[in-house]
Amino acid sequence: MLAxxxxxxxxxxxxxxxxxxxxxxxESPVLSVGQSVIDVTPGPVAHAxxxxxxxxxxxxxxxxxxxxxxxxxxLAGRWWRSRRLVAWLLVAVPVVLAVVSxxxxxxxxxxxxxxxxxxxAAVVAVLELLLRPAxxxxxxxxxxxxxxxxxxxxxxLATVVVGGAGQVLGARHRRRREIEAARASLxxxxxxxxxxxxxxxxVPGQQPWLTPNRDFYRIDTTLSPPLIDPADxxxxxxxxxxxxxxxxxxxxxxxxxxxxxITIACVSNEVGGDLIGNTVWGGVPIKDLLDxxxxxxxxxxxxxxxxxxxxxxTPLAALTxxxxxxxxxxxxxEPLPVVHGFPVRQVVPGLYGYVSxxxxxxxxxxxxxxxxxAFWTKRGWGERGPVKIQSRIDVxxxxxxxxxxxxxxxxxxxxxxxxxxxxxxxxxxxxxxxASLGAVPNDDTWVQWSLAWDAPKGxxxxxxxxxxxxxxxxxxxxxxxxxxxxxxxxxxxVVVG
Ligand SMILES: Nc1nc2c(c(=O)[nH]1)N[C@H]1C(S)=C(S)[C@@H](COP(=O)(O)O)O[C@H]1N2
Ligand SMILES: [Mo]
Numbered sequence: 001m002l003a004x005x006x007x008x009x010x011x012x013x014x015x016x017x018x019x020x021x022x023x024x025x026x027e028s029p030v031l032s033v034g035q036s037v038i039d040v041t042p043g044p045v046a047h048a049x050x051x052x053x054x055x056x057x058x059x060x061x062x063x064x065x066x067x068x069x070x071x072x073x074x075l076a077g078r079w080w081r082s083r084r085l086v087a088w089l090l091v092a093v094p095v096v097l098a099v100v101s102x103x104x105x106x107x108x109x110x111x112x113x114x115x116x117x118x119x120x121a122a123v124v125a126v127l128e129l130l131l132r133p134a135x136x137x138x139x140x141x142x143x144x145x146x147x148x149x150x151x152x153x154x155x156x157l158a159t160v161v162v163g164g165a166g167q168v169l170g171a172r173h174r175r176r177r178e179i180e181a182a183r184a185s186l187x188x189x190x191x192x193x194x195x196x197x198x199x200x201x202x203v204p205g206q207q208p209w210l211t212p213n214r215d216f217y218r219i220d221t222t223l224s225p226p227l228i229d230p231a232d233x234x235x236x237x238x239x240x241x242x243x244x245x246x247x248x249x250x251x252x253x254x255x256x257x258x259x260x261x262i263t264i265a266c267v268s269n270e271v272g273g274d275l276i277g278n279t280v281w282g283g284v285p286i287k288d289l290l291d292x293x294x295x296x297x298x299x300x301x302x303x304x305x306x307x308x309x310x311x312x313x314t315p316l317a318a319l320t321x322x323x324x325x326x327x328x329x330x331x332x333x334e335p336l337p338v339v340h341g342f343p344v345r346q347v348v349p350g351l352y353g354y355v356s357x358x359x360x361x362x363x364x365x366x367x368x369x370x371x372x373x374a375f376w377t378k379r380g381w382g383e384r385g386p387v388k389i390q391s392r393i394d395v396x397x398x399x400x401x402x403x404x405x406x407x408x409x410x411x412x413x414x415x416x417x418x419x420x421x422x423x424x425x426x427x428x429x430x431x432x433x434x435a436s437l438g439a440v441p442n443d444d445t446w447v448q449w450s451l452a453w454d455a456p457k458g459x460x461x462x463x464x465x466x467x468x469x470x471x472x473x474x475x476x477x478x479x480x481x482x483x484x485x486x487x488x489x490x491x492x493x494v495v496v497g
Contacts, residue, residue, distance in 0.1 A: 005077015008126035016119035017166030043379025095120035192333035198439030203410035205395035211277035239365035242294030282330035349444035350417035352385035382484030419443030419469035
């Protein structure tokens with residue numbers, strides 16, 4: 001009975017994927033529910049989960065939804081004959097929740113509701129087919145084992161075919177190909193630029209100074225990245241402005257694109273972590289656009305919203321103080337990759353991504369911090385998120401066994417919008433030693449550092465710290481990423497033999 005119920009649930013899932021494909025849904029109900037789970041998860045829980053599973057949180061949310069549906073289906077099967085009302089509820093409640101979730105998403109549609117209801121109907125049909133009570137089945141002892149197995153086999157086959165077809169033929173796949181084609185056909189007036197001379201120290205094992213797009217960290221709350229054709233994209237600028245304005249992609253291209261080297265970092269980057277990357281971004285200075293619309297007195301925030309409804313509040317001060325805050329169209333000389341915000345995103349040097357780097361941005365409201373809370377600030381993260389001065393050891397790595405003798409210790413450091421004056425390394429409890437620094441084109445990128453070390457035999461601990469051009473050294477005090485970024489020294493333990 002449990003197995004029949006689980007099979008019914010799987011059939012329902014397959015029908016929902018199939019219907020979603022046929023009805024051209026932007027996301028299947030499973031994805032909508034997964035997204036709702038992510039959106040309603042309270043801040044501390046979200047943080048604990050991300051802490052435990054890192055960026056695998058999203059597949060986990062979807063898997064969790066699928067497993068929950070299979071379990072509920074199994075229970076419905078268990079009670080289909082004996083406690084019909086309970087079994088019905090076990091089918092109906094998830095369907096109702098899915099409908100609520102589908103309707104709460106941007107781009108909600110009746111087709112989405114139909115898909116949920118269709119899936120529920122499929123579950124009921126399969127339960128009835130496999131678990132019909134004996135009398136109605138017309139045989140003395142209920143369905144014969146053989147009939148049951150044949151029917152279950154057919155249902156399983158149909159499930160695989162319908163679910164698989166839904167996956168392959170889904171509107172999303174087609175749309176993804178269309179958008180990739182639109183992206184590839186863009187001919188933007190910027191191209192690849194080489195990393196400036198001297199930025200890379202070339203120590204084996206050190207992360208490259210210029211992070212390739214394919215290796216760039218990705219953080220966002222979406223289960224299915226928005227697929228936006230540049231021809232359909234627009235940004236509406238409104239709120240405390242003298243003149244509202246709506247910009248198209250071509251409007252931005254026509255203004256000419258500025259390229260700037262900017263490192264961006266996630267507030268969830270632990271000390272020593274890799275949620276940070278550096279590249280050249282091409283776009284239009286945000287300050288120019290704000291000047292055009294005329295910011296009114298009293299406004300102190302830009303509330304930006306992405307096409308998928310994510311929100312972010314950025315201090316206007318950081319957008320207008322002369323740093324190259326960009327409404328970006330390109331990343332490393334190419335149109336933005338879809339997962340990095342295609343066609344248009346924000347990049348603001350010196351602010352963590354959650355308060356600045358809105359991907360797939362479509363709406364700007366000039367406003368006051370006192371008047372809103374954004375996606376992550378609602379969940380307990382700091383309202384303003386300046387990137388904290390930090391440094392990281394890339395080589396050697398903790399646990400490495402190395403040969404005694406000359407070793408090059410190397411890594412990166414950043415103090416965005418301030419600049420790194422020096423990086424120092426300490427071995428065990430020894431004195432702080434000055435590392436050599438690579439070149440940087442400006443203070444908004446990270447800087448590579450290296451230090452020659454004559455490693456003596458034994459167990460050693462290496463620590464690193466950066467000192468800002470304002471003379472302020474990185475603090476030794478350890479703080480976690482919540483609410484506004486980690487502090488403390490990166491530390492590496494090595495065995496020298
Ligand atoms: N639409 C949208 N934009 C977003 C986010 C998001 O969840 N949704 N996450 C932000 C966060 S927390 C970070 S750190 C950066 C990461 O940008 P990347 O994925 O291009 O590295 O994007 C920001 N922009
Ligand atoms: Mo982030």
